[in-house]
Amino acid sequence: MSTIAIAGTPQASEPPANVAGNHPAGAVRKCDTTGLPVCKTAERYVKLNAVMAVVFLLVGGVSALLLGLTRWPSVHLLPVDWFYRILTAHGLNMLIFWIIFMEVAILYFVGTTLLNSRLASKALAFTSFAMMLTGALLVNAMVFTGRADVMMTSYVPLRAHPGFYLGVILFAVGTLIGVINFFATVYIAKRDHTYEGSVPLVAFGAIAAAIIAVVTLLHGAIVMIPAFLWSLDLIGQPDAAWYRLVWWGLGHQSQQINVAAMVSVWYFLAHITTGAKPLNQAVCRGAFVLYILFINIASAHHLLVDPGVGATWKIWNTSYAMYLAVLASMIHGFTVPASVELAMRKKGFDKGLFGWLFAAPWRNPGFSAFFLSLVIFGFLGGITGVTLGTQQINIIAHNTLRIPGHFHTTVVGGTSLAFMGLCYYVVPLVFRREYAWRGLVRVQPYVFAAGITLMALAMSFAGSYGVPRRHWDIEFSGAPFSPGFDAAAHFMMGLVGVGAVVAFIGLLVFILLTVHAVFLGRSNEGRAMTAW
Amino acid sequence: MSEENRPEENHKTPGTLVLTILLLLSFALYYFANWKALADVWHVR
Amino acid sequence: MSLTVPEKGWFKAPTGSERLWIGLALAWCMVLTLMMPFWHLRGKQNSTGEAYRVKPADFAARVARFVDANKVGELAGITVVAPAPGTDIYLQAQMWRWYPVLKLKKDQTYRLHVSSLDLQHSLSLQPMNMNFQILPGYDHVLTVTPTMAGEYSIICNEFCGIGHHMMVGRIIVEE
């Protein structure tokens, strides 16, 4: 990659940007590979948050294996109480702790390096990190000691130990503080004029994610604080329908943070692996704005077969809110591969329709993770999500395995895989350590993608036979009647197990190689990272 | 610098267009197959 | 490019295949939007969310009255009721059973009231695979017309505690 100038060409109307940034003396280093400025305080917290993300990914990953082996009918590993306990742990450690620690790391990196700024506050970064970590540990302590067998949704009147709600609140407030620190950084960068004109596209995407995060976390506070007080018997039980409405204001929108963050990572990886640049920045940015504007009430699609909310409300909120966000994703789904196509064609891979695609750097794990993530998210996650979220179609999908089948192709095959690809650059560039066993690294994205895709497809098929999610035994032992699912459904559940095992292997390879690189990897300080 | 950011005059991306149209077709197929499946179940309001 | 600031004048209209795609995507989103009101008016399967507030104890009392008036037998230890077509019928969800067993007539319409006495549950009719959320405090009214005869199971597909997988009920539809 060529060296990157941070400031634009000075424009007549504006004073030139402060190319040196606003860093105190000695608090910045220049990246040996890209020439980008790296704020040392931010770097420390990028590392801390990223390491914790991977730790919780491991907890969630071991849980995933146990779940997969329990839902595989001929294995049926866990006893009933531990199945639900581990399911609760998996949802929280993956969807909340792994993803959000990683996102805070991304925000700190983007806010400082891409905007050429120092991190606004070291104290806030520390407070945020400490609260998030305490919260996550508290939640895990409660779950693993059996005091919170309530699933990550903790739908009232299910009731957990107060420590569980407290942990979630601590984590959420900690995240909010991290996001505020990010906005403060964006503010001082603007104030100190460390860059020229508009912010870079990746930073724009990150800002979009952060704005959605604030709205999300406020919903989290509105719903978790009454639940916490109720668990202490200080107030009466919150209404079940009200709880679901506000909880999904948290639960759904946090998925939009993930999408916005993932798309930003796509732009980042597309650029760094192939030199791609967007065809039209106005289009890309406009699509991010659609995310911010239209996502907040799309959480309605979790309540499509609920009592108490009417058809008009359901249809209205699904259509205008969701489909303009869908439009945004469809736009990114074009602009991202188009930018790669253009870059590859310019390099001379101009043969036929797909010559550029075959010539792409498939051996580079940053590229393969990004492109597989794009394909899985678009072809599987997007299509299933919009269909299942259609008001009436939800009748034949709600709470069946079609739902986990869908979101394991969005937040896992999409977001998590993209974040893995990101790590293949973050570790050499920020930790300044090289990955070992590079052949293994090159196949990791393929293994993980294959496992998750198999599992998710099998879940979707099983779900269309009616197999429920969050369910320990589809033989219904001890029940007065047996629904007796189709043999094909049982076969699909076997494939769920196989896919889960393959995905787990992919996940474990990622974690082991990354932990090895971070702690024992060859240092590359003083020179460029070894190209993939 | 401006070399990097110069607006692309002639950006032809036919491969991507084919891929996305493929996406649209699979989308439509899956979407309407689901309406069909819905039409086959009991009536409910 | 995506990591540095864009050049002045980046704000411009899309062209070429990018523009074509945006148009196609927008048109598709319109189709998605219009399908729902269309089905609401013309389709036979809709979740209108009709519901009334009800105290669990009051709902249980209504179920008991309904069962007394219509019971016709017993199946696997659970009372079977055969209500008249066109009437209001009741189904009670609680940890971990569906009560009572309903015997219905094909192609007849019923107003099915479902509520929970304790936690959240979810009604999943198999092998039809129709699913509705059931909440305590809400009398969820489903105006259903069974269009096929046979024996159907109702499973619970919202986690409701350790016996969740045992919560299976039955609806029998006769010609």
Ligand code: HEM
């Ligand atoms: C090796 C990779 C993974 C495997 C094999 C796996 C497998 C599973 C399985 C078998 C279930 C249970 C489905 C059910 O019975 O209802 C599940 C649930 C879930 N998974 Fe994963 N998963 C993986 C990674 C992830 C990741 C990375 C995330 C999030 C970023 C995630 C988020 C979830 C969520 C939110 C649930 C639902 C929990 C609930 O119902 O409360 N999974 N997963």
Ligand SMILES: [Cu+2]
């Ligand atoms: Cu239940």
Ligand SMILES: [Cu+2]
């Ligand atoms: Cu249940």
